[in-house]
Amino acid sequence: MTVKQLRAFLAVAQTLSFTQACEHLHLSQPALSLAIKGLEEALGGKLLIRSTRHVRLTPEGESLLPLAKHLLAQWENTEERLRERFTLQLGRLSVAAMPSFACSLLPEALASFRHLHPKINVTVHDVINEDVMEMVRARQVEIGIVFAPEGMGSLTFTPLFEDTFVAVLPPESPLNDVSLSWANLLAQDMITLQRPSRVRRLLEEGLAGQHLELTVAFESHQLSTVGSMVARGLGVSAVPSMCIPLMHALGARCVALDDTPIACRVGLLSHQELSVAAQALRTVLTDTVAPLFEARWQHRGAGFAGN
Structure with missing residues (x-):
């Protein structure tokens, strides 16, 4: 029939x-x-x-x-x-993003997407980098925003921009007023994310490339906890510059390092096949996030520590 x-x-x-x-x-x-x-x-x-x-x-x-x-x-x-x-007149879409990205760069990108496709409902899961990857693998979300993974299997990674680590200091730290090197920073009590955090591994690998070793005084599972501990004078840290708004909101200060930068790529993780709505969001993200990141970084310039 x-x-x-x-x-x-x-x-x-x-x-x-x-x-x-x-x-x-x-x-x-x-x-x-x-x-x-x-x-x-x-x-x-x-x-x-x-x-x-x-x-x-x-x-x-x-x-x-x-x-x-x-x-x-x-x-x-x-x-x-x-x-x-x-035709993108109806639909639902789920994405996952690291909290540092979800609260800084993602809202403006979603505003652009909403302007183009107002009938698409978007759910955002702001979870740690490792959970973003697992949610994409399990198809709980179609798109994840992560640091470049070490192994992707059948997944696809599309770079958005390259970030660099900055120092995170307590408000009254004497290091705020000196030219800061990695050696200066590592001489303090270091606060970092716990393994197997991708941020932690990127930091350790970058320091090893400069023949430096990371000695940890405190560690936590969440960047917000790291920032709060620094703000209260328990030590110092280093995070990708994408995390600067979060660190400032917690009361810490961010300072550029004068040494060889430690870089990390941020991008989109997904399966090859995507819904029409997810394809549209991927296009908006690739078109808007990199220019937005560059504009914010240039706006901060050398004096972003006090902002």
Whole structure:
């Protein structure tokens, strides 16, 4: 039983005229008769009785009529909803992002996306980098914003921008007023994220490349806790510059380092196949995030520590 056959039956059943049904469906009489015959063969019996002057429904045809109306209404509703999804007039989308990205760069990108596609509902999961990766792998979200992963498997990573680490200091630290090197910073009590944090590994790898070793006094699972501990004078830290707004909100100060920078790439993690809505969001992110990051970094300049 096909949609075409049901539409043919419904047109004849409602008009009780093959001629009017042909006009309504823009079909020839042989094509309409073939569709009705195919439906009757599929169901196993007569649905219509046709004479030279009249068309009437059999009892089975009478019982099929309300069902055909319901089935076709459901089908047309499904068609319309899918059409709206493909044209971005309807849809839902879930993304996951590191808190430092979710609270700084993501809102402006989502504002651009909302302006272009106001009918798409977006759910944001702000979770640590490792959880973002797991949510993408498990298909709980379509897009994740993460630091460049070490192993991706079947996933795809699209770089957005390259970030660099900055020092995080207590408000009254004497290091605020000196030219700061990695050696100066590491001489203090260091507060970092716990392993297996990608930020922690990037920092350790970058320092090892400069023949320096990270000795940790305090460690935490959340960047917000690291920032709060620094703000209260328990030590110092180093985080990607993307985290500066979060550190400032917690009361810490961020200072540029004069040594060789430790860099980290930030980008989009996803499976290769994406919904139309996710493809649209990926385009907005790739078009807006890098210029936004560059503009903010240049605006901070050398004096971002006090902002």
